[in-house]
Amino acid sequence: MLIEVALLRAFVTQIFVKAGCSSEESERIARHLASANLTGHDSHGVIRVPRYISWLKSGNLCAGQSLTVITETDVFAVVDGNRGFGQSIGEQAVQLGIEKSLNTGFSIIALRQSGHLGRIGDWAEMAVEAGLISIHFVNVAGSLLVAPFGGVSRRMSTNPVTIGVPIGKAEPLILDFATSRVAEGKVLVAATGGKPLPPDSLITGDGLPTGDPKALYGDADPTRTNDIRSGDGAIRAMGEHKGSGLALICEMLAGALTGGGCAGPDKPYILNGMLSIYINPNHLDVDQSFLQEAQDYIKFFKDSKPAEPGIDVLVPGDQERKRRADRTKNGIQLPDDVWFAIVDTAQEVGVTDFDIPTTRQ
Numbered sequence: 001m002l003i004e005v006a007l008l009r010a011f012v013t014q015i016f017v018k019a020g021c022s023s024e025e026s027e028r029i030a031r032h033l034a035s036a037n038l039t040g041h042d043s044h045g046v047i048r049v050p051r052y053i054s055w056l057k058s059g060n061l062c063a064g065q066s067l068t069v070i071t072e073t074d075v076f077a078v079v080d081g082n083r084g085f086g087q088s089i090g091e092q093a094v095q096l097g098i099e100k101s102l103n104t105g106f107s108i109i110a111l112r113q114s115g116h117l118g119r120i121g122d123w124a125e126m127a128v129e130a131g132l133i134s135i136h137f138v139n140v141a142g143s144l145l146v147a148p149f150g151g152v153s154r155r156m157s158t159n160p161v162t163i164g165v166p167i168g169k170a171e172p173l174i175l176d177f178a179t180s181r182v183a184e185g186k187v188l189v190a191a192t193g194g195k196p197l198p199p200d201s202l203i204t205g206d207g208l209p210t211g212d213p214k215a216l217y218g219d220a221d222p223t224r225t226n227d228i229r230s231g232d233g234a235i236r237a238m239g240e241h242k243g244s245g246l247a248l249i250c251e252m253l254a255g256a257l258t259g260g261g262c263a264g265p266d267k268p269y270i271l272n273g274m275l276s277i278y279i280n281p282n283h284l285d286v287d288q289s290f291l292q293e294a295q296d297y298i299k300f301f302k303d304s305k306p307a308e309p310g311i312d313v314l315v316p317g318d319q320e321r322k323r324r325a326d327r328t329k330n331g332i333q334l335p336d337d338v339w340f341a342i343v344d345t346a347q348e349v350g351v352t353d354f355d356i357p358t359t360r361q
Contacts, residue, residue, distance in 0.1 A: 001333070001334045001335075001336055001339040002330075002331045002332070002333050002334075003331055003332055003334060003339075003356065004331045005034060005038065005327070005328060005331065005332060007356050008030075008034055008037075008046065008332055008356075009027075009030045009031060009034045010030075010354075011342075011346070011351075011354055011356050012026075012029070012030035012033060012034065012046055012049055012342075013026045013027045013029075013030040014026075014346070014351050014354060015049060015053065015342075015345060015346045015349055015351055016029050016030065016052075016053075018346075018349040018350045018351050019053055019056055019057075019063075019349045020056070020063050021056075021063040021064070021085070022063070022064060025063060025064060025085060025087075025088055028085075028087050028088055028091070029052070029085055029087045029088075031087075032087040032118050032119070032122055033045050033046045033048060033049065033087075033118065034046060034332070035119065035122060036118060036119040036122075037327065037332045037334075038323065038324045038327045038328060038332065039119070039121065039320035039321075039323055039324050040319065040320060040323035040324075040327075041119050041121070041176075041183075041185075041320075042185070042186075042189050042194065042334075043182075043183045043184070043185020043186040043188065043189055044118050044119040044183070044185050045185075045332075046332075046334070046338075046342060047185060047188055047189060047192070047334075047338050047341075047342075048116065048118075048185070049341075049342045049345055050341050050342060050344070050345040052085070052115075052116070053345050053348070053349060055115070055116075055270070059083075059269075060083065060115075060269045060270055060271075061083055061084070061085060061115045061116075062082060062083045062084055062115075063084075063085070064084070065081065065082040065083065065084025065085070065088065065089065066082070066084070066088075066089075066092060067079045067080065067081060067082075067089060067092045067093060067096070067111075068080040068082060070259070074100065074103065074104050075100060075104050075106055075107050075108065076100075076107060076108040076109070076110070077096060077097075077100070077107075077108075077109050077110070078110045078112070078258065078259065079092075079093055079096065079109065079110070079111050079112070080111075080112055080113045081093070081111060081112065081113045081114030081115065081271070081272075082113060083113055083114075083115060083269060083271060084114065084115055085115045085116075086114050086115040086116045086117035086118055086272060087117075087118055089111070089114040089115065089117075090111075090114065090117045090118070090122070090123055090274075091126070093109050093111045093114070093274070093276070094109075094123045094126045094127065094134075094276065095126070096109055097109040097127070097134070097276050097278045098126065098127060098130045098132060098278060100278070101130075101132050101278035101279065101280050102130065102132070102280060105279075105280045105282075105283030105284075106277075106278065106279055106280065106283070107277075107278045108275070108276070108277050108278075109274075109275075109276045109278075110257060110258040110259070110273075110275050111258060111260075111272075111273060111274045111275075111276070112258040112259045112260030112261075112271075112273045113260055113269075113271050113273075114271060114272045114273070114274065115271065115272070116270070116272060117138065117272045117274060119176070120136050120138055120160045120162040120176055120274075121162055121164075121174050121176035121320070123136060123162070123274075123276070124136065124162045124163065124164025124174050124176065125164060125172070125174060127164050127278060128164045128165070128166040128172040128174070131166050131280070131281070131282075132164075132166065132278050132279060132280055132281075133163075133164065133165050133166065133278070133279040133280075133281055134162075134163070134164045134276060134277065134278050134279070135161075135162075135163050135276070135277040135279075136160075136161065136162040136163070136274055136275070136276045136277075137159075137161055137249070137250045137253040137254045137274065137275045137276075138159060138160045138161070138162075138250060138254050138272055138273065138274045139156070139157060139159050139250045139251050139253075139254040139255040139260075139262065139263060139272070139273050140157035140158070140159070140263060140270060140271070140272055140273075141255060141260050141261040141262065141263055141264070141267045141269070141270070141271050141272075141273060142263070142264075142267030142268065142269050142270040142271060143157040143184075143263055143270045144156070144157065144263055144264070144265065145157050145158060145180070145184050145216070145229070145234065145235050146158060146159070146179075146180045146234055146235045146236070146237055146247060147203055147234035147235070147236060147237070148237060148244045148247075148248070149237050149240050149241045149243075149244035149245075150241075150244075152203055152204075152205060152206075152207050152233070152234060153234070154234045155263065156247050156248070156250075156251055156262075156263045157184070157263050158178040158179065158180040158183050158184050158235065158247075159178065159179045159180070159246075159247040159250035159251065159254070160176065160177060160178045160179065160183075160250075161175075161177060161179060161246060161250065162174070162175065162176040162177075163175045165294070166281070167291065167294050167295060167298070168291040168295070170295055170298070171317060171318075171321065172317060173298075173315055173316050173317055174316055174317035174320065175316040175317075176316070177238070178238070179237060179238055179243045179244075179246045179247035179250060180235045180236065180237055180238055180243070180247070181198070181200070181201045181202075181235060181236045181237065181238045181243075182197055182198070182201045182235060184216075184235065186201075187201070187202070187213050187216050187217070187235065188213075189335070189338070190211075190213050191213035191214075191217055192335050192337040192338050192341070193335035193336060193337045193338070194335045194338070196211060197211040197212075197213065198211055199211040200236065201235065201236060202215040202216060202233050202234065202235055202236060203215070203233050203234055203235075203236050204232065204233040205231075205232030205233050209236070210233065214231055215231045215232070215233030215234070216229050216231045216233060216234065216235065217229055217230065217231050218230030218231040218232075251263060253275040254272075254273040254274050254275045255273045257275060258273040258274070258275055259273075260272075260273030261273070298315055301313070301315060302314070302315060
């Protein structure tokens with residue numbers, strides 16, 4: 001199903017309004033979800049709509065929430081998201097970090113108890129628009145998806161790490177990756193007729209590498225069930241021991257240190273913790289050489305002879321910008337299973353009339 005971006009955003013907005021969110025929050029959720037699709041991160045896009053609505057109904061998510069400040073100074077804050085939608089809570093937390101860093105040069109924001117924060121690259125992009133470097137470590141209390149290196153049992157979530165670096169008038173660097181071989185959303189995409197997984201992305205309960213989403217979900221339909229992952233396997237950590245170690249550090253920084261808690265079977269809600277560090281480069285660039293040095297090195301980096309003729313060497317953010325331009329122009333392609341799961345969700349919350357395809361052919 002190929003859908004024009006504005007129509008998709010309007011449709012998703014209406015779903016969340018009908019589910020009880022304000023128009024402002026609903027538009028914000030739709031904007032961030034569609035933005036993930038535009039950049040090619042379909043795993044964090046509108047495929048999440050049925051799950052978000054299910055979480056809202058069950059009380060895992062709460063509409064209309066704002067940050068509660070637990071403690072703060074001029075340079076740091078510990079804040080609680082009160083189980084609010086991550087698209088709202090994330091913006092509030094990042095804006096607080098930006099304001100503190102612009103005033104003092106540096107800031108640290110420890111966020112706990114936030115609903116799913118979506119594509120973490122969005123938050124790095126917010127910071128670079130303000131001229132700031134940012135570093136984000138994320139965990140998911142209550143979510144067990146990934147096996148540690150050398151193990152089979154799930155002990156952590158996909159725990160992303162994101163870094164954004166502004167390069168003056170040049171395009172910024174946005175490094176945004178899960179510490180698992182694939183994000184859980186990519187398993188969800190593969191399970192619903194989308195791009196298949198690499199054959200070693202998951203591990204079965206018997207310790208064998210596989211690309212079959214059933215290793216995680218079993219026979220459940222992941223678009224229409226609330227976090228049922230009845231398979232006996234797990235997602236594998238990226239980079240073997242390196243990714244596994246980095247995911248463990250995310251649990252320490254985003255889970256234990258923020259106060260939101262680490263992943264585990266005893267957590268009643270699936271919520272994000274995020275430790276964010278913001279740096280104003282103007283406070284460190286005493287020689288006024290940062291931009292020139294950065295630009296020169298990026299050129300040197302990208303001028304590497306390509307391993308495959310005609311395929312450019314890319315830096316973090318290049319691929320996302322290319323996809324955004326293409327999908328903004330041509331629309332967002334969704335697998336039919338994903339689209340009709342969203343349509344079913346819309347009908348469940350009372351959306352009855354909309355100028356968009358909602359019936360199966």
